[in-house]
Amino acid sequence: MSTLRAGQIVLVDWRDGLPREPNKLxxxxxxxxxxxxxxxxxxxxVVPLSGDVLTAxxxxxxxxxxxxxxxxxxRCYALSCSVTTASMHRVRPTPSRILPEQLSAIRRQIAMxxxxx
Numbered sequence: 001m002s003t004l005r006a007g008q009i010v011l012v013d014w015r016d017g018l019p020r021e022p023n024k025l026x027x028x029x030x031x032x033x034x035x036x037x038x039x040x041x042x043x044x045x046v047v048p049l050s051g052d053v054l055t056a057x058x059x060x061x062x063x064x065x066x067x068x069x070x071x072x073x074x075r076c077y078a079l080s081c082s083v084t085t086a087s088m089h090r091v092r093p094t095p096s097r098i099l100p101e102q103l104s105a106i107r108r109q110i111a112m113x114x115x116x117x
Contacts, residue, residue, distance in 0.1 A: 003039060004030045004093060005030065005034055006031060006033065007097045007098050007102070008029070008030045008096070008097045009030075009049070009097060010027070010030060010046065010092060010093050011027055012026055012086050012090050012091055012092075014086075026049070026050075027048070027049040027076070027094075028046035028047060028049060028086070029047045029049065030044055031046060031083065031106060031107060031110065032044060042087060042089075043087055044085070045084070045085050046083070046084060046085075047080055047082065047083050048079050048084070049064065049076045052077070056077070056080070056081050056082060060079070060080045060109045060112070061077045061079060061081075061109075062077065062078040062102060062105050062109065063075055064076050064077065069096065069098075069099070070097065070098055078102075080109035083110050083113075
């Protein structure tokens with residue numbers, strides 16, 4: 001299993017999702033702390049990316065514009081209020097990543113969504 005890093009964009013295979021859950025191969029951003037989990041931990045904490053701005057409340061959504069580093073082909077949206085844990089068996093790493101300030105903004109939105117800020 002490869003080591004994933006916070007801010008890395010991965011592909012998550014949610015094709016057996018239940019109704020109202022993702023049910024396709026979908027990009028997501030790794031948001032877990034790099035030092036918080038042992039490499040043997042079988043899951044990863046991610047925030048899904050969507051091309052649909054209406055998928056989540058705006059205060060918990062971060063627009064990600066395309067760059068060479070993130071590999072996005074169009075503007076997409078990090079759905080911070082949809083933070084979830086996925087099995088590493090569902091995750092395919094990519095070389096793409098978001099900027100550190102974007103990761104910080106997503107983490108702040110997660111904290112607001114669960115009442116920590």
